[in-house]
Amino acid sequence: MPKECRRKSSKDFGLSGTGINEGSRLERRTAGKASHTCDDHVEKAAQIAASSATGAPTVMDAPRVPQVTITPESGGSSREMQQEDWDDAVDGALRRKLSNSSVSSTGSSAVESEDDLLSDNESKSKGIITLEHLDTVESKAWWKLKTIVHWPFSVTQKRKLNWVQLAGHKGNFKAADEGNILKKFSENEMLCFEKLRDDALLPFVPGYHGTLEKDGECFLHMTDLLVNFDLPNVMDCKMGVRTYLEEELVRARERPKPREDLYTKMMEVDSEGPTPQEHSQRGVTKPRYMQWRETISSTNTLGFRIEGIKKCDGTCRTDFKKTRSKEDVIQVFKDFVGGNGNITKCYLSRLTEIQQALKTSQFFRQHEVIGSSLLFIHDHTSKAQVWIIDFGKTTALPEGQTLSHDICWQEGNREDGYLWGLENLIHTLESVSNEVTAEETFRSVATETDCCQTIEADGQ
Numbered sequence: 001m002p003k004e005c006r007r008k009s010s011k012d013f014g015l016s017g018t019g020i021n022e023g024s025r026l027e028r029r030t031a032g033k034a035s036h037t038c039d040d041h042v043e044k045a046a047q048i049a050a051s052s053a054t055g056a057p058t059v060m061d062a063p064r065v066p067q068v069t070i071t072p073e074s075g076g077s078s079r080e081m082q083q084e085d086w087d088d089a090v091d092g093a094l095r096r097k098l099s100n101s102s103v104s105s106t107g108s109s110a111v112e113s114e115d116d117l118l119s120d121n122e123s124k125s126k127g128i129i130t131l132e133h134l135d136t137v138e139s140k141a142w143w144k145l146k147t148i149v150h151w152p153f154s155v156t157q158k159r160k161l162n163w164v165q166l167a168g169h170k171g172n173f174k175a176a177d178e179g180n181i182l183k184k185f186s187e188n189e190m191l192c193f194e195k196l197r198d199d200a201l202l203p204f205v206p207g208y209h210g211t212l213e214k215d216g217e218c219f220l221h222m223t224d225l226l227v228n229f230d231l232p233n234v235m236d237c238k239m240g241v242r243t244y245l246e247e248e249l250v251r252a253r254e255r256p257k258p259r260e261d262l263y264t265k266m267m268e269v270d271s272e273g274p275t276p277q278e279h280s281q282r283g284v285t286k287p288r289y290m291q292w293r294e295t296i297s298s299t300n301t302l303g304f305r306i307e308g309i310k311k312c313d314g315t316c317r318t319d320f321k322k323t324r325s326k327e328d329v330i331q332v333f334k335d336f337v338g339g340n341g342n343i344t345k346c347y348l349s350r351l352t353e354i355q356q357a358l359k360t361s362q363f364f365r366q367h368e369v370i371g372s373s374l375l376f377i378h379d380h381t382s383k384a385q386v387w388i389i390d391f392g393k394t395t396a397l398p399e400g401q402t403l404s405h406d407i408c409w410q411e412g413n414r415e416d417g418y419l420w421g422l423e424n425l426i427h428t429l430e431s432v433s434n435e436v437t438a439e440e441t442f443r444s445v446a447t448e449t450d451c452c453q454t455i456e457a458d459g460q
């Protein structure tokens with residue numbers, strides 16, 4: 001969800017000394033003035049965890065939003081990983097000493113407006129991509145290889161991983177050691193993963209192994225959810241009735257910044273989408289674009305929308321922008337499960353488990369969950385799983401405030417409609433299950449009838 005251009009990397013992460021809950025604008029202005037490594041991020045997260053544990057006020061008291069920074073396309077030269085870098089690896093959370101790191105502080109220019117930064121033309125990465133695998137030939141976890149690992153890995157040691165990215169931006173992911181991937185660092189997402197370590201949602205989110213730094217860039221190191229599947233079918237469903245932060249709305253109101261890339265994307269779907277004013281300025285603001293996307297898809301009407309599907313035959317579709325009606329959504333799901341009742345039932349039971357966990361999750365109660373997806377994965381063995389992914393825009397509420405997640409959003413209440421969307425998603429799969437069961441029954445009756453007719457014919 002959030003973009004490369006917007007992520008704080010170790011090149012431009014400008015945490016001030018007073019803690020990470022300071023106003024986002026302040027952080028944006030200071031971004032790039034200090035150089036920080038992944039260790040800094042990890043320490044911050046540890047401080048938060050510690051203060052939460054002691055009941056002391058956490059640094060998450062104030063509403064927090066994803067920070068806005070520019071991450072240059074290149075920069076930060078690689079360095080050879082030293083033995084000592086691995087010596088303090090703890091439980092996979094690699095707390096490496098990077099005192100000699102090549103992290104640069106040049107990642108950000110003076111930033112006056114978030115919208116300036118949002119006006120990127122970065123292409124979306126949707127579909128099958130090849131990730132460079134950073135594993136060694138021995139395919140062992142990195143922290144077990146500390147005596148033999150050197151960085152950067154030589155070309156001969158690199159393997160390619162065919163992977164699918166159904167949403168998000170190009171270049172956000174890299175392959176990691178066997179079974180894991182790297183996702184570009186975002187402060188929000190890191191904090192969420194840290195807090196999820198002790199939460200009821202833990203069994204439903206990708207395993208998180210801490211932050212990692214490569215070539216001066218910081219990544220979140222997490223489990224590749226596709227790894228245990230054979231030719232997986234994958235679907236990304238974006239949850240909630242709202243896909244942008246309230247802060248984005250406020251900012252667009254205070255400082256409207258029409259974006260040509262969003263105008264172009266709108267025109268590609270519907271040339272009558274833009275208003276006369278938007279046509280004349282050839283620009284659309286971010287919240288306006290996001291609201292339009294919500295209206296033309298099922299986000300507003302069902303509280304979730306289909307973002308993309310990759311099937312085991314290698315085909316990949318991300319053209320669901322106008323998939324809106326319940327019937328159309330059911331049809332897409334039915335096609336995705338290939339009319340398989342067992343897979344549908346597996347998905348349903350996993351969704352029900354997720355629903356239960358959400359209802360008891362402290363994390364969920366205390367966060368506005370925006371732009372997060374449910375990732376559906378199944379293969380020909382009928383293994384089917386659903387995972388909660390993407391916490392880049394999931395934001396902690398002020399201390400003491402909670403959300404119900406199933407009431408209407410009105411500006412200021414920060415409700416996201418996640419539970420309402422999940423309820424509708426479950427109903428959708430129930431409809432799929434009913435249709436599939438009816439068709440299976442019909443097929444078996446038809447087959448029996450055929451058999452009887454054959455026997456009768458044979459008997460004649």
Ligand SMILES: O=P(O)(O)O[C@H]1[C@H](O)[C@@H](OP(=O)(O)O)[C@H](OP(=O)(O)O)[C@@H](OP(=O)(O)O)[C@H]1O
Nearest residue numbers: 001002003118124167168169243265286293371
């Ligand atoms: O799907 P399309 O129509 O291309 O629109 C995209 C998605 O909504 C992105 O969300 P996601 O990455 O979850 O798919 C969003 O990024 P954010 O969710 O970070 O706001 C993009 O905002 P910009 O990156 O500002 O363009 C927006 O242009």
Ligand SMILES: Nc1ncnc2c1ncn2[C@@H]1O[C@H](COP(=O)(O)OP(=O)(O)O)[C@@H](O)[C@H]1O
Nearest residue numbers: 001002165166167168169172206224225236390
């Ligand atoms: N842990 C994971 N395992 C497998 N695939 C993943 C994982 N996380 C994300 N993906 C894939 O990458 C896509 C984008 O992920 P997301 O976290 O939404 O990225 P972004 O924050 O760039 O939008 C998802 O639709 C999915 O296809």
